[in-house]
Amino acid sequence: MQQRTPIEEQIDLPFVESLRISFQSLKIRFGRSIITTAGITLGIAFLVSVWTNNEIGIALQESGRQSTINTFEETTEQGISTKDIWLIVMSLIVCVVGIANSMLMAVTERFREIGTMKCLGALDGFVVRLFLLESGFQGFSGALIGALLGTLGAVLLGLKDYGLDLFFYFPLLPAQPENGPMQLGVIVVILIGCILGMILAVIGSSFPAWRAAKLPPAEAMRTEV
Amino acid sequence: MNDIVVKTEDVVKEYRMGSNILRALDGINIEIERGEYISLMGPSGSGKSTLFNMIGALDRPTEGQVYIDGQNMSQLSQRQIAAFRCHRVGYIFQSYNLLHVRSAHGNVTLPMIFAGISEKDRNERAEKLLDMVGLGDRMYHLPDELSGGQRQRVAIARALANDPSIILADEPTANLDTITGREIIDLIKRLNNEQGVTVISATHDLKMLDVSDRIVDIRDGLVERIRNRDEIEIEVGDVGGE
Numbered sequence: 001m002q003q004r005t006p007i008e009e010q011i012d013l014p015f016v017e018s019l020r021i022s023f024q025s026l027k028i029r030f031g032r033s034i035i036t037t038a039g040i041t042l043g044i045a046f047l048v049s050v051w052t053n054n055e056i057g058i059a060l061q062e063s064g065r066q067s068t069i070n071t072f073e074e075t076t077e078q079g080i081s082t083k084d085i086w087l088i089v090m091s092l093i094v095c096v097v098g099i100a101n102s103m104l105m106a107v108t109e110r111f112r113e114i115g116t117m118k119c120l121g122a123l124d125g126f127v128v129r130l131f132l133l134e135s136g137f138q139g140f141s142g143a144l145i146g147a148l149l150g151t152l153g154a155v156l157l158g159l160k161d162y163g164l165d166l167f168f169y170f171p172l173l174p175a176q177p178e179n180g181p182m183q184l185g186v187i188v189v190i191l192i193g194c195i196l197g198m199i200l201a202v203i204g205s206s207f208p209a210w211r212a213a214k215l216p217p218a219e220a221m222r223t224e225v
Numbered sequence: 226m227n228d229i230v231v232k233t234e235d236v237v238k239e240y241r242m243g244s245n246i247l248r249a250l251d252g253i254n255i256e257i258e259r260g261e262y263i264s265l266m267g268p269s270g271s272g273k274s275t276l277f278n279m280i281g282a283l284d285r286p287t288e289g290q291v292y293i294d295g296q297n298m299s300q301l302s303q304r305q306i307a308a309f310r311c312h313r314v315g316y317i318f319q320s321y322n323l324l325h326v327r328s329a330h331g332n333v334t335l336p337m338i339f340a341g342i343s344e345k346d347r348n349e350r351a352e353k354l355l356d357m358v359g360l361g362d363r364m365y366h367l368p369d370e371l372s373g374g375q376r377q378r379v380a381i382a383r384a385l386a387n388d389p390s391i392i393l394a395d396e397p398t399a400n401l402d403t404i405t406g407r408e409i410i411d412l413i414k415r416l417n418n419e420q421g422v423t424v425i426s427a428t429h430d431l432k433m434l435d436v437s438d439r440i441v442d443i444r445d446g447l448v449e450r451i452r453n454r455d456e457i458e459i460e461v462g463d464v465g466g467e
Binding site: 008 | 294296302304305307309318327331336339367383387
């Protein structure tokens with residue numbers, strides 16, 4: 001019998017290496033990455049535009065200006081109509097489902113790749129980290145673009161409704177009017193949109209990636225999409 | 226020579242298919258010596274790929290034990306299994322399983338990244354390996370830009386990256402034409418001869434017969450028979466005519 005070296009423990013990779021691999025993967029898969037990111041952008045743009053539009057409505061109503069179109073018939077005492085709450089909740093749901101779906105698809109079509117990486121000696125944690133980084137980056141950039149587009153949309157709509165008055169009373173910062181509802185302000189709405197997009201993208205991608213990484217490689221590689 | 230690299234003890238693997246249980250392996254006992262070229266033969270569905278997965282630690286047996294280099298695989302931690310796949314074994318698959326986002330060179334360096342080898346060293350080694358398999362001039366091509374035979378060569382170079390003691394090849398020639406398949410077999414045989422790596426190959430390619438030291442026939446999840454090379458050479462004459 002020859003001497004038998006015991007099997008050692010696999011080492012952790014330096015963070016830079018994971019960063020490099022994940023960016024390379026995003027770059028080469030550019031077209032596919034853009035489509036996934038666009039899914040995030042659309043979801044967040046929808047949410048932010050509805051929300052900002054609502055903020056603008058409240059701000060201008062506070063200032064005593066009425067929309068030339070909306071008559072605020074349904075306005076409650078708090079100043080937010082149930083219709084608006086309904087719209088925001090709906091857009092939030094569309095956004096969550098849309099992002100979760102596009103991330104899920106993007107990971108599922110890469111199960112084979114996950115299995116292959118594990119064959120070559122990747123630790124489960126490394127695989128998850130790779131997807132965390134990729135989806136975090138996609139989530140943040142997609143959500144930022146989406147939030148800006150959404151705001152732009154809401155501003156254009158506001159201009160149509162209120163004309164240039166919009167800019168005098170633009171609810172940029174959080175405000176607490178004496179006898180009105182708390183206003184988050186557009187900056188906070190954009191921030192919430194960015195963070196939400198990123199969190200949703202990261203969860204939507206890391207969870208299936210973690211499940212795939214836990215599978216024995218043979219099973220991960222058998223998965224057909 | 227009595228140095229056992231791989232030993233399986235009553236390995237059973239069951240798959241649950243809905244309410245049915247499919248017994249893919251029904252108690253396999255084999256021993257493979259260091260430096261051997263072993264072919265696992267059998268019709269599709271016989272369980273040879275499942276056995277391949279058990280030996281390569283790509284899946285866990287339902288019952289029984291697999292020993293590699295004297296180590297009981299079921300007692301290894303996740304980190305040890307990852308290190309085992311990284312250092313001890315090189316895998317070659319029927320469908321190549323290259324990462325299509327990485328060039329040939331990038332595919333070969335990946336296992337070395339996992340092994341923590343410095344960038345300079347792994348680039349040099351990847352170039353050397355790709356040269357050896359005859360792809361020196363196509364190193365930076367993506368897998369999609371290579372032919373089937375070339376992709377399998379990349380896979381072979383990648384399998385050798387961390388200097389493994391075992392090469393596991395699952396139907397390496399099944400997607401290739403006869404001549405290309407022959408070249409791939411010759412390449413694997415050369416590694417077996419020159420570097421002393423143990424080759425374990427699941428196959429039903431008859432061309433594999435005349436390079437194998439032993440052939441393990443698998444049928445219905447059991448070892449049907451084990452033939453030595455000298456027992457098969459006569460038979461090869463009948464089928465090997467090209």
